[in-house]
Amino acid sequence: MVKITDVARHAGVSPSTVSYVVSGKRPISEETRRRVEESIRLLGYRPHAGARALASSRSNVLALMVPLRAGIDVPVVMQFAVSVVTTARRYGHDVLLLTQEEGEVGLRRVVDTALVDALIVMDVQLNDPRLPLLRGLDRPSVMIGFPASSEGLTCIDLDFMAAGEACVEHLARLGHRVVALVGSPPEVYVRGTAFAQRMVQGFTAAADRGRLTSAVHPCEASPAAARAVAEQLLREQPALTGVVVHNEAILEPLIDAFEGLGLRVPGDLSVTAICPDELAESLRVPVTSIALPAAEVGARAVELLMKKLDGKAVSEATLLAPRMTERGSTARRAVA
Amino acid sequence: MVKITDVARHAGVSPSTVSYVVSGKRPISEETRRRVEESIRLLGYRPHAGARALASSRSNVLALMVPLRAGIDVPVVMQFAVSVVTTARRYGHDVLLLTQEEGEVGLRRVVDTALVDALIVMDVQLNDPRLPLLRGLDRPSVMIGFPASSEGLTCIDLDFMAAGEACVEHLARLGHRVVALVGSPPEVYVRGTAFAQRMVQGFTAAADRGRLTSAVHPCEASPAAARAVAEQLLREQPALTGVVVHNEAILEPLIDAFEGLGLRVPGDLSVTAICPDELAESLRVPVTSIALPAAEVGARAVELLMKKLDGKAVSEATLLAPRMTERGSTARRAVA
DNA sequence: GATTTATGTCGAAGCGCTTCGACAAGGTAT
DNA sequence: ATACCTTGTCGAAGCGCTTCGACATAAATC
Numbered sequence: 001m002v003k004i005t006d007v008a009r010h011a012g013v014s015p016s017t018v019s020y021v022v023s024g025k026r027p028i029s030e031e032t033r034r035r036v037e038e039s040i041r042l043l044g045y046r047p048h049a050g051a052r053a054l055a056s057s058r059s060n061v062l063a064l065m066v067p068l069r070a071g072i073d074v075p076v077v078m079q080f081a082v083s084v085v086t087t088a089r090r091y092g093h094d095v096l097l098l099t100q101e102e103g104e105v106g107l108r109r110v111v112d113t114a115l116v117d118a119l120i121v122m123d124v125q126l127n128d129p130r131l132p133l134l135r136g137l138d139r140p141s142v143m144i145g146f147p148a149s150s151e152g153l154t155c156i157d158l159d160f161m162a163a164g165e166a167c168v169e170h171l172a173r174l175g176h177r178v179v180a181l182v183g184s185p186p187e188v189y190v191r192g193t194a195f196a197q198r199m200v201q202g203f204t205a206a207a208d209r210g211r212l213t214s215a216v217h218p219c220e221a222s223p224a225a226a227r228a229v230a231e232q233l234l235r236e237q238p239a240l241t242g243v244v245v246h247n248e249a250i251l252e253p254l255i256d257a258f259e260g261l262g263l264r265v266p267g268d269l270s271v272t273a274i275c276p277d278e279l280a281e282s283l284r285v286p287v288t289s290i291a292l293p294a295a296e297v298g299a300r301a302v303e304l305l306m307k308k309l310d311g312k313a314v315s316e317a318t319l320l321a322p323r324m325t326e327r328g329s330t331a332r333r334a335v336a
Numbered sequence: 337m338v339k340i341t342d343v344a345r346h347a348g349v350s351p352s353t354v355s356y357v358v359s360g361k362r363p364i365s366e367e368t369r370r371r372v373e374e375s376i377r378l379l380g381y382r383p384h385a386g387a388r389a390l391a392s393s394r395s396n397v398l399a400l401m402v403p404l405r406a407g408i409d410v411p412v413v414m415q416f417a418v419s420v421v422t423t424a425r426r427y428g429h430d431v432l433l434l435t436q437e438e439g440e441v442g443l444r445r446v447v448d449t450a451l452v453d454a455l456i457v458m459d460v461q462l463n464d465p466r467l468p469l470l471r472g473l474d475r476p477s478v479m480i481g482f483p484a485s486s487e488g489l490t491c492i493d494l495d496f497m498a499a500g501e502a503c504v505e506h507l508a509r510l511g512h513r514v515v516a517l518v519g520s521p522p523e524v525y526v527r528g529t530a531f532a533q534r535m536v537q538g539f540t541a542a543a544d545r546g547r548l549t550s551a552v553h554p555c556e557a558s559p560a561a562a563r564a565v566a567e568q569l570l571r572e573q574p575a576l577t578g579v580v581v582h583n584e585a586i587l588e589p590l591i592d593a594f595e596g597l598g599l600r601v602p603g604d605l606s607v608t609a610i611c612p613d614e615l616a617e618s619l620r621v622p623v624t625s626i627a628l629p630a631a632e633v634g635a636r637a638v639e640l641l642m643k644k645l646d647g648k649a650v651s652e653a654t655l656l657a658p659r660m661t662e663r664g665s666t667a668r669r670a671v672a
Numbered sequence: 673g674a675t676t677t678a679t680g681t682c683g684a685a686g687c688g689c690t691t692c693g694a695c696a697a698g699g700t701a702t
Numbered sequence: 703a704t705a706c707c708t709t710g711t712c713g714a715a716g717c718g719c720t721t722c723g724a725c726a727t728a729a730a731t732c
Contacts, residue, residue, distance in 0.1 A: 337688090339687095339688055339689085340688065340689060340690095341688080341689095351688090351689080351690090352689095352690075352691075352692095355689070355690055355691080356690095356691095359690080361690090361691085362691095383688080383689070384687085384688050384689070386687085386688080386689090387687070387688035387689040387690090388688080388689055388690075389689090390687090390688080390689070390690090391688075391689040391690040391691080392689075392690055392691085393690095
């Protein structure tokens with residue numbers, strides 16, 4: 001292994017000078033810098049991560065805690081993760097993967113052992129058990145999602161309330177008067193998962209404001225459940241003409257189910273969703289949707305952390321405005 | 337931060353004794369051990385990861401490189417990852433997440449900087465560019481999947497060749513004489529991804545051996561592509577009665593397409609697949625399938641690495657025997 | 673021309689841990 | 703009794719890096 005003293009000797013300078021060339025924390029003459037860099041290249045020098053972490057109390061590693069629970073869409077999680085890793089690398093950081101299962105204990109551990117400089121946690125619940133820990137930590141963290149109170153924390157997410165409103169308003173503008181939200185699996189609401197609840201809030205508020213008749217139905221992530229919900233909806237709300245879907249996994253089965261029941265989309269029924277654009281585009285009936293900007297959220301989360309690591313202040317809440325793309329699944333209500 | 341000297345002072349021993357209590361690398365009297373452990377608990381001592389890595393040249397971190405390419409089923413990747421993390425934790429290790437994008441450079445980096453002790457790479461191709469690097473490294477690695485030659489490497493995977501054979505043999509036993517394999521997207525084969533090719537080999541070999549008529553069709557991961565393949569199959573092989581699907585994403589759409597074309601499963605057409613059990617079970621027609629034992633492969637991969645880190649020899653190739661579960665999608669061929 | 677300020681480099685200390693050799697005390701074999 | 707392990711503990715060295723203060727030199731200020 002080639003170490004900093006080897007480089008120093010080769011370049012005819014002291015180890016500290018090499019260190020300063022690498023870190024840029026002190027001015028170095030153009031000439032010395034070039035010599036040192038040349039030596040580094042020639043010898044293939046790579047600073048030892050552990051030594052560096054010990055001396056600088058910075059590991060240049062972030063922890064990312066990913067959910068693996070029922071009702072969480074796996075591809076979306078993966079998009080986050082990849083985006084976090086990619087962005088972190090751009091800032092010279094690596095990413096340690098933690099599972100939700102490890103919980104607060106896991107977070108504590110990686111912080112206490114100085115394995116990581118900062119934390120990103122996903123799948124935040126309204127009263128997440130990790131909140132007190134994160135608040136009390138001396139290390140920066142960012143939550144992807146919003147708890148009941150974000151005071152003293154840094155949170156980022158799509159503005160699900162605005163998204164719910166936007167869906168309803170879009171349908172209302174098209175003349176629809178009876179709408180329904182088909183949501184995530186029940187356990188997601190039971191756990192008090194913030195984004196799902198906020199979506200419901202936005203949906204309901206906008207419907208009330210527009211004097212629409214509305215209903216909310218959680219739905220398991222199986223085609224069978226989708227069919228059951230479709231049938232139930234038509235039974236309970238025969239005048240239904242607008243549906244908002246907030247459940248990636250059943251979007252396609254649900255549309256199939258409606259069509260199986262004799263409803264044309266968008267002829268008889270307008271459907272809009274919150275889901276990744278790729279999904280919305282790939283369906284047989286491309287769906288008017290609000291994008292789930294997983295990659296952007298992941299990247300922004302890392303950027304927030306980097307700012308905090310630099311000692312800069314960041315705002316507690318970052319809500320990404322929903323962006324709706326109209327595709328073929330929504331249309332003006334046919335007047336009977 | 338409480339450090340080892342604090343614990344030592346509190347317990348009335350030397351730092352090295354504390355270290356030996358923690359690591360168990362030297363015998364310690366029952367009494368001293370108890371006192372030290374008590375002090376550790378009381379003070380909440382956590383060894384500094386960087387210091388430990390520096391002194392012991394062991395970081396207790398594994399690198400996991402995950403694929404994010406077209407045609408790779410994301411949920412399966414996630415299952416691997418979670419299983420790797422969980423198992424690694426049981427051995428006191430953490431997991432650093434690398435994306436395929438980082439390639440050889442990324443692997444080199446984490447090894448050279450001593451960030452990780454060992455590597456796990458997924459989505460191995462027959463002539464994977466990372467092979468020479470992994471062979472030359474002084475650090476252990478395990479590949480999930482098989483390259484063209486596994487010499488000097490450690491590989492583990494489902495035995496896809498046996499899986500392909502098992503599917504055909506199952507169909508043959510049920511009296512089917514004309515079979516087709518609907519495979520992964522074309523690019524997967526173009527890249528020379530080992531598991532996909534081995535599956536084809538097994539399928540073809542078994543079909544030839546049994547004198548069945550057979551055909552292989554790659555298929556994009558979209559419902560539309562599934563429909564197209566279904567139509568093409570019936571056009572080209574009107575006598576077709578057995579289908580093997582090796583493409584998680586289109587399993588359901590493909591069955592839908594066949595039924596849409598008037599074929600009953602399993603009445604007119606027997607379908608079998610290689611996919612996670614949960615997927616096979618959750619479909620409208622539960623599918624006879626060979627499980628993709630992602631969790632087991634991930635766990636075994638970590639165990640292999642741990643053995644290698646302990647200096648023990650492990651076999652180069654570990655092939656997990658396919659395990660078929662019969663569900664409702666295959667039946668004896670109706671004799672016309 | 674004296675004094676301050678900025679620039680560039682060095683040496684030494686120290687980050688918190690592991691590990692090696694030394695050694696004392698007790699046990700076992702001869 | 704001698705020699706020899708074994709068990710249990712300690713002290714010191716050192717892992718490879720960063721950082722701080724010191725110092726020398728050059729540039730800027732009045």
